[in-house]
Structures are given as structure tokens and as C-alpha cells.
Amino acid sequence: xxxxxxxxxxxxxxxxxxxxxxxxxxxxxxxxDQFVDLDVAVVAADGTLGDLEAIAQCGGGRLPEEGxxxxxxxxxxxxxxxxxxxxxxxxxxxxxxxxEISGEFEREGWSATVSRSxxxxxxxxxxxxxxxxxxxxxxxxxxxxxxxxxxGSRTYEMSGTSSIDNVVxxxxxxxxxxxxxxxxxxxxxxxIIGGExxxxxxxRLAVITFxxxxxxxxxxxxxxxxxxxAARRGQGPMRGGGxxxxx
Numbered sequence: 714x715x716x717x718x719x720x721x722x723x724x725x726x727x728x729x730x731x732x733x734x735x736x737x738x739x740x741x742x743x744x745x746d747q748f749v750d751l752d753v754a755v756v757a758a759d760g761t762l763g764d765l766e767a768i769a770q771c772g773g774g775r776l777p778e779e780g781x782x783x784x785x786x787x788x789x790x791x792x793x794x795x796x797x798x799x800x801x802x803x804x805x806x807x808x809x810x811x812x813e814i815s816g817e818f819e820r821e822g823w824s825a826t827v828s829r830s831x832x833x834x835x836x837x838x839x840x841x842x843x844x845x846x847x848x849x850x851x852x853x854x855x856x857x858x859x860x861x862x863x864x865g866s867r868t869y870e871m872s873g874t875s876s877i878d879n880v881v882x883x884x885x886x887x888x889x890x891x892x893x894x895x896x897x898x899x900x901x902x903x904x905i906i907g908g909e910x911x912x913x914x915x916x917r918l919a920v921i922t923f924x925x926x927x928x929x930x931x932x933x934x935x936x937x938x939x940x941x942x943a944a945r946r947g948q949g950p951m952r953g954g955g956x957x958x959x960x
Contacts, residue, residue, distance in 0.1 A: 749934075752867055753917040754933045760899060763829060769886070771833075785810060786812075787809070790807045803840065811831070820950055825856065831849060846882075847880040853872065855870070873899055875899045881893045889925070894925070896920060896921060896923070899918070939953075
């Protein structure tokens with residue numbers, strides 16, 4: 714038996730420290746690969762935080778993101794792969810999750826309309842487990858992805874796929890709030906909207922690795938960033954705001 718959950722939360726309004734608005738991309742900033750790297754990193758970081766939210770929400774535990782509609786279909790299996798009618802803390806060995814999330818998203822210096830889908834399996838649940846492992850895949854569409862900082866504003870249409878590979882969580886989660894190991898890989902395509910580079914397409918691979926701490930490491934096109942896994946909704950997703958290219 715599948716457990717279907719549909720939750721809708723309306724945003725109470727999230728103030729941006731630096732507003733990201735408008736459709737234009739300012740001049741030379743769009744041409745810089747560094748800016749594309751940074752902007753893709755912001756979207757990839759937000760998606761990664763969303764992945765961890767989905768694991769916690771749909772696996773049971775936390776509220777959905779503000780301003781977004783979350784749909785989860787959860788199926789339970791025992792160690793022999795037999796489907797179960799409900800979760801059993803002793804015999805349930807794995808949980809299969811299909812989740813959908815969409816809505817208007819805002820963080821410091823960034824706003825967009827986002828639609829994401831994920832399919833994940835949480836394994837290692839049977840008996841007195843000390844860790845749980847998540848594997849899965851997903852896709853996303855990000856429209857009007859507007860980025861704003863001291864160097865100007867930049868806008869993109871983005872799309873991509875993701876792969877969740879052996880992301881290990883400690884049990885209980887209260888004692889191990891951050892993944893102990895594993896990685897999430899996101900393949901992103903960004904189309905520049907506005908400015909002299911209008912219509913140009915950039916492809917980027919973002920690889921995020923976990924180490925049990927608050928800060929996960931992400932590489933994009935040879936650049937290294939750190940995702941703040943404790944970032945709240947509306948806050949910038951990267952430690953120190955990420956590397957900001959100079960003018």
C-alpha cells in the first residue's frame with residue numbers, strides 16, 4: 714500500500730537581503746564563466762538543500778518548504794523486497810519515495826520559479842540500524858533564475874538532472890543532522906537571458922560531497938564552494954555567499 718501525502722503551504726513573504734529582479738543580464742558579467750559558475754552553484758546548492766529536505770519530509774519528520782507544494786508517494790518494503798502496508802520499525806528494510814516540489818523560491822540575491830522531481834530509495838532501515846543510505850535521481854526546471862550582487866544582475870533559464878549516490882545519514886538524525894558521506898551530482902544547462910550574450914547556453918557539472926559536517930563541498934567547472942547545510946529558507950545557501958568574481 715502506498716502512502717500519499719500532499720501538503721500545501723503559502724509563503725508569508727521572505728525578504729531578500731539583496732533583491733534579484735528583472736529580466737536583463739548586465740553586459741560583460743554574463744560573458745564571464747566565473748559568474749556562470751557562481752550562479753549555477755547557487756541553484757545547485759538550493760537544489761541540494763531541497764534534496765535533503767525531501768529526504769526528511771517524505772521519509773517523515775519535517776514541514777515542506779514555504780511557498781511550495783510538496784507531493785510525496787511513499788512505499789515500504791521488507792528485507793525480501795515485499796511491499797508492506799505500513800512502516801514497521803523492526804521489519805521495514807527500505808523506503809521508496811517519489812516527490813514533487815514546485816513554487817516561487819527566494820534566497821539572498823536569488824529568486825526563481827522552480828519545479829523539481831525526485832525518486833529516492835532509503836535503505837538500511839531493518840533492525841537496530843546506525844546509518845541509512847539514500848540513492849536516487851531527479852530532474853528540475855528553473856525559470857526566471859535571477860541573480861543579483863555587487864557586480865550587477867543576471868538572469869537565466871536552467872534545467873538539469875541529478876544523481877544521489879550513497880548519501881549516508883547517521884541514526885538518530887538528531888545526533889547526526891548532516892550526511893556522513895556520499896555525493897550528489899547535478900548536470901545543469903543554463904541559457905542566458907538578456908544582455909549581449911542573450912541566448913547563449915552554458916553547461917555545468919556540479920558535484921557535492923558530504924563529510925558529516927555543516928559544510929558540504931561543491932565543485933563547479935574547477936571552482937570550489939561550500940554549501941551551508943544549516944542555511945534557513947531565504948538565506949544564502951553557500952558559506953560566505955560563495956566566491957564572488959571581481960568586476
